[in-house]
Amino acid sequence: TERTLSIIKPDATRRNLTGKINAKFEEAGLRIIAQKRIHLTKAQAGKFYEVHKERPFYDELCEFMASAPVVVQVLEGEGAIVKNREVMGATNPADAAPGTIRAEFAQSVGENSVHGSDAPETAAAEIAFYFSGLELV
């Protein structure tokens, strides 16, 4: 089985949507094996999203991610990385397939409710960014 890093973003925690989003993961066969609520600083968000630092929305993205608590979580299951991205839907909610998290809950391309790792290498690095070995069993 595979693991991926998921983040329930500030727009979703603000609207009290953690349970509804977690239900989507569990209905898709993804198991939440670790989870915590944290409030990132802008600098921490900037480090996490360092790959995007040259993109025009970087500053706005870091401000947003530090604007309220997030729920960081590790999801486990068969093909978890791809499965999670299917359940999330397209980055822009206007393009997201019906029934996906972003179609149902996202507010804009920036405030799009969830993050999910996009490949095995990024999943491993992103899990290690938020969780220690002791938190993962």
Ligand code: ATP
């Ligand atoms: P994520 O990495 O959060 O799972 P993603 O892989 O679908 O989302 P990326 O292209 O990696 O999308 O962009 C990372 C995040 O940056 C997006 O989820 C969104 O919050 C924000 N973002 C992307 N494009 C824009 C944009 N044009 N304007 C504002 N914010 C954006």
Ligand code: MG
């Ligand atoms: Mg991405």
